[in-house]
Amino acid sequence: MRWQVVNLKPLPCLRRGEFINPASLSNATEDRLLVITVDGPAAAGKSTVARALARRLGFRYLDTGALYRAVTWKALEAGVDMTDARQLTAVAQRARIELKPDSQGLRVLCDGCDVTREIRTPEVTQNIYHVADEPPVRKVLIEQQRQFSRRHDLVAEGRDQGTEVFPDAEVKFYLDASVEERARRRLSDLVESGKDASLEEVTCEITERDARDRSRPMGALRKASGAVVLDSTDMTAEEVVELMVREIEGRGVLPCRS
Numbered sequence: 001m002r003w004q005v006v007n008l009k010p011l012p013c014l015r016r017g018e019f020i021n022p023a024s025l026s027n028a029t030e031d032r033l034l035v036i037t038v039d040g041p042a043a044a045g046k047s048t049v050a051r052a053l054a055r056r057l058g059f060r061y062l063d064t065g066a067l068y069r070a071v072t073w074k075a076l077e078a079g080v081d082m083t084d085a086r087q088l089t090a091v092a093q094r095a096r097i098e099l100k101p102d103s104q105g106l107r108v109l110c111d112g113c114d115v116t117r118e119i120r121t122p123e124v125t126q127n128i129y130h131v132a133d134e135p136p137v138r139k140v141l142i143e144q145q146r147q148f149s150r151r152h153d154l155v156a157e158g159r160d161q162g163t164e165v166f167p168d169a170e171v172k173f174y175l176d177a178s179v180e181e182r183a184r185r186r187l188s189d190l191v192e193s194g195k196d197a198s199l200e201e202v203t204c205e206i207t208e209r210d211a212r213d214r215s216r217p218m219g220a221l222r223k224a225s226g227a228v229v230l231d232s233t234d235m236t237a238e239e240v241v242e243l244m245v246r247e248i249e250g251r252g253v254l255p256c257r258s
């Protein structure tokens, strides 16, 4: 049985005197399958929601943060100079990162090694900005993200999915929540996994990461044009997913079986 796309992608609207730049039509749109993007700040619940949404739709979940984390882990392991953009780019180009869905969620492999847990350590989180701030590294990882979209229908989660990686995605979401609520959620995840931290420390870490994520020269966190903004502060993950499904169904972009 084959999936059939019911909606053809519209060409961008042109105003008088504007021309289509062929470069803007390649990359992102060429050959890709369906893409739903979920962007937003740290600990807004993006991963939980994007994973559940992907399961609901029968799409693949693309955790782009895991790619940045895996490159950071690899660079730290290799002992490269974290301030040297050329070395970091070489690591990104060489690393073979695989995202494998399994019953536990998503396993992350880097050069065949399971690094699912290792990429979530505080050391990796504190060093990600070296990798994420470098445009040449981002270009390598953006290409990998677009490769995924040529093989699978995707729910792509990150910071720049609707703005830079898939600006023509079928539906874009921007998931937000108050800093207090995000810190509370992050703390409860940490406590659950047996780690020790205070609410003040977690709030500080999230606020710093937000500031960095919003100010980098390429791939800065911002609401994509046309994105549906959802504030999950007073909502459960299930409620957010329900809203997203309704929005997606309302747009008529879902495939139908032939």
Ligand code: C5P
Residues within 6 Å of the ligand: 042, 043, 064, 065, 066, 068, 069, 128, 129, 132, 157, 158, 159, 160, 161, 209, 213, 219
């Ligand atoms: O989503 P997660 O918290 O795992 O992302 C870790 C970091 O990776 C973010 O704080 C951000 O600096 C970087 N990142 C990014 N672009 C993405 C996804 C993550 O710069 N698309």
